[in-house]
Amino acid sequence: MKKILASIALIALALAAVYAGGAGEDSNVQTLEFAIKETGSTLEAYEAIVEAFNEANPDIKVEIVSYGKDYQALMKTKMAANDLPDLFTTHGWAVALYGDYLYPLNERNWAEHLLPEIRSTVTDYDGSIVALPMDIDITGLICNDDVLAASGVESRPENLPEFLAACEKIKAAGYTPIHIAGKDSSDVAGLFSRLSLSILTMSEKQNYAQELLDGTFDWTKYDEVGSFVLSLVENGYTNVDYLTADKSGTYRGLAQNKVAFAFQSNLTMAEVKKLNPDANVSMMEIPGYSADDSSFLISGERDAVGVWKDSENLEAALVFIDYLAQPENVLLVAEAYSLPPSMDNAEVTDPGILSILGQIDGSTVTNHFDRQYLPDGMWNTLKVYSTSVLSGESTVSEGSELMRTEYERLKN
């Protein structure tokens, strides 16, 4: 018995010594948890920055935690418990979803270098900059120029009448004009969201932007968006499996030169190039509403990092975010996704990014439809609306009524 007790005491002593030693060694080091959603090349860019920061700042240790696909669900659980990571990426929702939990960054030295195209998207209603954007997300349509050429479409359509004419030619040539990955409700909502901008807010002839902003919009006018999408299906301009295909089908179709257009983000281009490096796919502007309207691009937030306002390591977190805002670091993250950087002091040399910047220069640029005109939480309504209308579960007018009731509920 004595031997057993002595052994237990010895083990306890050893553990205490190890623990004390460990604590003594790290007692002056502040550990920051940095949660990120991004994967692949963007994650690698963040990892390289963090490694360099940890070496340069021995008193602060930043630990990257990548939650991947479950990121948003995990972050919501953490928000419910009011126990967030010291720093985290906001993946397009800095203001709408995370704004109440983020520390205002207006006073940081780098804030004056933020480009106006992105500054407004990370600024809340009180004028606080709630996150450090690393790049500017530029979105339009994804277009396969080889399919256009093979179908006899001489130039990219700039408005919806031209777009429909192009679809007709592409269909007649035996190709699929538009690929919809209906298994993913976000993809369908993205299609409706882009066309909502064309039909409702970007036209000179028909413009309801102000009504949408001040809450006086007559939602029966939203029927036109639903009817337009359904007409694409009825005319045979979409893939047959538009309700059940997933995004891998879009990538494959574009890579194999079978599909002309996809209403998806620029990530699609990277995925297509993985399948076929020679595929002639690129971003094109979203067609305007009528023959008199010009096409446009969407600009928004993609990679942005915020600091949890109740973090116990707030000062250290601010040191890290200042480091992250250095032009070379901003450029590293932006280049990882082939997007323009968010700062005017980050010098771009990448030809792909320079080409996108060239496109922005000559284009009208607007924010995403839901982020600009719909109240927080309506992206999910848009997903329900668009999948229900596309699948025929709701009529176009029932769908518009759903949009109206949810808009009024969430707006108030």
Added chain:
Amino acid sequence: MKRSRSLYMMSIPAVALITVFVFIPLVSGIRISLTDWNGFSQSWSYVGFKNYLNLFTDSRIVHAIKNTFYVGLGDTMLQNIFGLAYALLLNHSFRGRSVIRAIIYLPVMVSSLIMGYIWFFIVQYDNGALNDIIMLFGHDPVDWLGSGTRAVNFIMVITSMQFVGQAMVIYLAGLQGIPKEMYEAPMIDGAGTMQTFFRITLPMLRASILTNVILKLIGGLQMYDLVVALTNGGPGFSSHTISTMINYLYFDAQNAGYSAALGVFLFIIIMVSTITVNKIIGRDDK
């Protein structure tokens, strides 16, 4: 007295675990179901039984409840019929029996999520293996998952075939527990195979049937991962089950209160189904 006290002491870990992992979440879920909580906000209001009342007027939820029962009951029936058939066949000695048993049981070890993706690649319209075969014979490809009813049937059949091995193993154990002597007298009296099966084998398998029906019913009613991988609830909302709707309402629609009400409803369905099955099949066990 001392003995019963020590028995109570020994049950403390189990009671503690059940309290932490079952009882507290259940009470917490019921509480959330009475609120309008969005799932992440620090504030919410109590709305009484509004979420429960909405469940039965929301066509998407009613459809998900119908799908859940259809898959749950169909899956239970198919697995038990085929599981018992396999067990009866493989209870006889013949060359290669162990290999066949292993092959039938093998899919059980594959995650349902992986199984869903494998089947998606088989039945998808574009580049799907099934359509490739059909096209070889000169027919047009079919969007197999394009109809909600067909998609739900796919879900039911795929899950049944994946887990039939589990039912087979339970029935095999039951069959091997029936004493051989029980078959001797009827054989001497000239009873046929069907008579022996219905009069001796089936009644003696009552415990196995009860176990299988309850396990499969609960599994079917909780169907989640296969749906996510195969159809993601689509087309539209036509192949959602209660479990996938709970996830959708909580994380996508940001309506945690409504989602919790549906969760409590699922709990009640499973509890009532289990008690009913137990009473019907297990009534002579005492």
